[in-house]
């Protein structure tokens with residue numbers, strides 16, 4: 556087992572304690588840490604044993620806790636509000652020459668502010684049985700164990716190496732939750748039902764197994780997303796296979812749940828040889844960005860569509876692309892009183908963006924918490940303001956776990 560020494564000398568302990576307290580104060584002042592219980596738990600739970608190394612930036616070597624020169628830097632990062640990438644897999648050589656080819660992050664220690672936002676919103680009480688999907692570093696499992704006791708915590712990850720490391724690190728800090736290396740898409744029936752299911756990886760729709768394994772009145776908290784932006788939704792299960800609830804305010808983006816340890820196959824995109832059709836749009840492509848409310852709304856209109864930025868003459872634009880070969884490019888340079896659009900393939904993607912824009916403008920530019928999801932094992936949809944709203948967008952059909 557490859558482990559790194561994370562024991563701190565007395566100066567380092569002092570530094571870590573000071574930084575942890577400062578971070579707790581900042582997160583309290585920002586309104587993220589709201590309850591005395593979570594504040595106490597946060598201040599009692601070290602993060603450094605779970606993140607002995609991380610990738611400071613893509614391609615850079617791992618910064619290790621065993622590098623004596625960089626230990627202060629490591630501790631400063633661990634006790635700051637940062638996501639720390641902890642595992643990366645290289646792209647296969649056969650695909651590495653494609654434009655934009657990059658290694659893929661497969662695990663990280665989540666941004667503390669995001670973890671705590673979710674933990675606070677999870678509204679746990681003593682005795683709650685929690686299932687976490689995405690053990691990763693084990694730090695979130697440690698927070699849950701510190702709050703609820705190890706016997707109430709189950710955490711699963713698809714990557715056995717991560718589970719082994721997390722088990723060892725958790726045990727070294729006195730925590731013994733139930734851990735398993737399984738595809739969390741199927742939940743973990745062995746310990747069901749759960750009062751809370753929290754996922755730290757994103758899904759296109761709520762896995763049916765989670766709906767089955769949630770206790771009546773239990774909560775499911777997960778980033779359900781299209782291909783543009785992530786936001787966490789909090790669903791309450793009715794005990795009869797349906798869960799419903801609103802998105803949380805703000806953005807909370809997680810890496811996708813995956814079914815294999817390998818690099819995922821490339822999205823298959825049909826090539827179509829039709830001539831693109833040009834038009835002019837009043838919708839500024841600059842409005843469609845990651846992390847903004849309009850992007851959040853657009854993704855429900857176009858759940859299979861990938862967004863990427865495009866630039867022409869220094870003006871920001873966007874490319875949209877769907878697996879069926881539909882595509883649209885929109886440029887930020889104003890022309891003939893609008894923005895130049897070029898669309899091809901079987902669907903007119905930008906026309907759907909315009910519909911989304913009309914809805915969003917007429918509704919007063921609502922943010923994510925005005926929307927919610929209703930999920931059953933066979934049908935799931937995003938709604939605006941109320942589950943019975945006329946404004947609903949279907950999510951991809953949930954796939955039962957294999």
Ligand SMILES: C[S@@+](CC[C@H](N)C(=O)[O-])C[C@H]1O[C@@H](n2cnc3c(N)ncnc32)[C@H](O)[C@@H]1O
Nearest residue numbers: 662664689691692695712713739755756812813
């Ligand atoms: C953002 S990280 C988890 C962060 C973690 N909770 C922590 O505190 O460090 C996401 C994790 O989800 C895991 N994951 C991805 N697909 C999964 C699946 N199908 N089942 C279980 N875990 C999965 C990844 O291996 C990764 O470790």
